[in-house]
Amino acid sequence: MEFLKFSKATWLCIVLATTVSAQSKCPASDYGPAAGVIESPGFAQHVNYGNDMSCTYNIKVAEGSKILLTVDSLITETCCDRVYVYDGPNTHSRVLIIWSGHLGAGSFVESTGNVVTVTFQSDNTVNAAGFSIRYAPSNAHLTPTTTAKPKLQIVNWKDRSTYWNSRPSPTDIHALVLHHTVDPTVQATYDALNNRHLSVHYIAAKNGTIYQLVDEANRAWHAGTGTWGSYTNMNDISIGIEIVNTGDEPFPTVQENAVAELSAQIVKRWKILPKNIVAHADFQEYDKTDVSGYFDFKLFYAALDMYPGLYTTKLSESDQKKVLYQASTTYSAAVKSIQERLQKYGYYLTADGIFGSATQLVVEAFNRHYCPEIFKQEEIVNGNEVRFAQNKRWYGISEERLAYLVAHS
């Protein structure tokens, strides 16, 4: 950020006062072994943290101790400025919890080992007071019996839907399908499903409350007849979650955490393979764009302990913006190779070496799911929000991530 010189007109300084005073330098990065406090930039000076911040706090206590983190105060922009707590020496470790929004004093989380990594990420708009979080070595016998992680709230709405039937085989459940609703509320989603004679197993409200419409053993009507890998009728073998979201807005952390928690339970219950956790757009007959690029799959997979190596590299801006293949009717061996690997992973397309509209849509779906940073980049252009851009554009595919997925499935 550029700071204003005093020679500028005074009114500008007043208008921009909050921006000018926002703190944009991260505090120290190494903490421990004794108990102490980590704070957001500027917290001690009563100054808001800055935009686009990325601060890391490495906390290490004596071998054999765990670390108890307790929030004294935490106020951040709910959607977009987040504190990530990782259960180990770096950000590839498992995510213990993500804190954002307004948290009262006393929320806490405990590590499993003597090292945690905390990162604070803010986006490019809106800042707030930030946080002060205490850390202390804790011994196993002092382990708290509850954690700050909210318990999943599932409301039974199973008597409210008639638009489902029995599965061909009630225990043949192999896939989890994530949707966003387009409709802005649980009620509107429920009404829309009923009006169209459709259903889904779960609806996840913005505040994290889950509404169950259909038993998992039954066949909800949410996924059409799309093909994924060897499965040709997704409703027969999948469980669906509709996430309340219009498709062009971020997902609140509390909602993403609840969806991850519910998914973790489903995946464990039915032993669903990582590659069979799909977004609707991954398999439907190419007219679907859900779940949108705003959905934080990085957080999602971390919560499920899946694909630990998938998001470890940062796609450079030029990689993100590079259009690798233009739609074309000319045969290309490189296109054929990409098509074959996408197909091997599960996507439905013909490996004909021609970058036609079907391949273009599959690449788009792949990027929305596995390269979400591409979509985040698009939110603001020239000071304007680009509505729906995240669903309309396609870029070069991340070869590295495709290779990783094919190798780990």
Ligand SMILES: *[C@@H]1O[C@H](CO)[C@@H](O)[C@H](O)[C@H]1NC(C)=O
């Ligand atoms: C969550 O949101 C739903 C409506 O979307 C509301 O009915 C419910 O009371 C809310 N729950 C909490 C705990 O705020």
Ligand SMILES: [Zn+2]
């Ligand atoms: Zn859908």
